[in-house]
Amino acid sequence: MRTHVVDHPLVTHKLTYLRDETTDSPTFRRLADELVTLLAYEATREIRVSPKEINTPVAPTTGVKLARPKPLVVPILRAGLGMLDGLMRLLPTAEVGFLGMIRNEETLEASTYAERLPDDLSGRQCYVLDPMLATGGTLAAAIRFLVDRGADDITAICLLAAPEGCDRLEQELSDIDIPITVVTAAMDEKLNDKGYIVPGLGDAGDRLYGVAD
Template identity: 45%
Template sequence: MTDPQVHVVTHPLVQHKLTLMRNKEASSTSFRTLLGELAMLMAYEITRDVPTQLVEVETPLEKTMGPIIDGKKLVFASILRAGNGMLDGLLRVVPNARVGHIGLYRDPNTLEAVEYYFKMPTGMNERDVIVVDPMLATGHSAVAAITRLKQLQPRSIKFLCLLAAPEGIATLRQAHPDVPIYTAAIDRQLNEHGYILPGLGDAGDRIFGTK
């Protein structure tokens, strides 16, 4: 993948934890813990270029200038329900971030995303948004979420996932070529049911212990 808008986080710790998550024998507790740790690690990468401004701060010894994040607080926009599994890890790194939620379900016949819930913080036109969903499979949910978010005209939008399929990347890039994608791995393909192969199964079911 040579697309400059697609960033694969290849840090050894990220790859190690992702491999442990793929194991079908991993319990929901283990899966959730690993997901939180992975989200923390990936938060460093996706926030690397967040704008900053210099402010004056007084240390115990003297006054100096130091950088802080510029603008209103960052927003993590979670695509329900699996996106919520990444929030704790992300918020441990950026505890002052605001959180929005986008409720989408996948129509089993068309595989298209259908919205049932949307709630974002105020002042979105001054905020940078990171859309969060563990899996970028068909790409329909990501496209629908970002299309909806763009109506609020945020300052910037990025997309963060653990796994991406080539089909999902192509769909998202075609619909929103301005939105960078950050992922821990690009897997081989989708199966006939729209699941990523080799993947790690249904992320929501594995996070919450449902079937």
């Protein structure tokens, strides 16, 4: 597994305001959307392409186009939805699937409660959207779910990551022999006793959409 922390002043700038507890939900959503687009440039660096012959106004030339099968974007519900538009801005022709996973706050284990994905993902590159790589359980389960359906290249885009989560991904996915990459805006210090990233930015889902009472 490869972990890539995107080192760019605009990334750090937007992340600073995402972390700020005074940032309201509409501003948080806008900043998250912009930050994901920046991260997506790095996340799609290895996207598959095929040659395309074209004619410019001056001469014929060979360019590239996205290869088939189309890449699949998979936001993990619910917080991953807040990252979807930022990636689709770069990949408007990609297909979108959904994976609903929830973390048990006592055991910190993830379970699947909903999915809308093709049954066969053979030969597909997948881009998983999950704002917080905290304990790593949810993301590890999501990646294994996609691999079991045939995905052969997976990139996870996370706003923040914790060392404990990355270590768990390494351990739980050590038997998977396909490229797996995590692209994130920052590797934070640690997890607290509740499994939240420190310093982090709080609960990404609540900050994106508010708390439903």
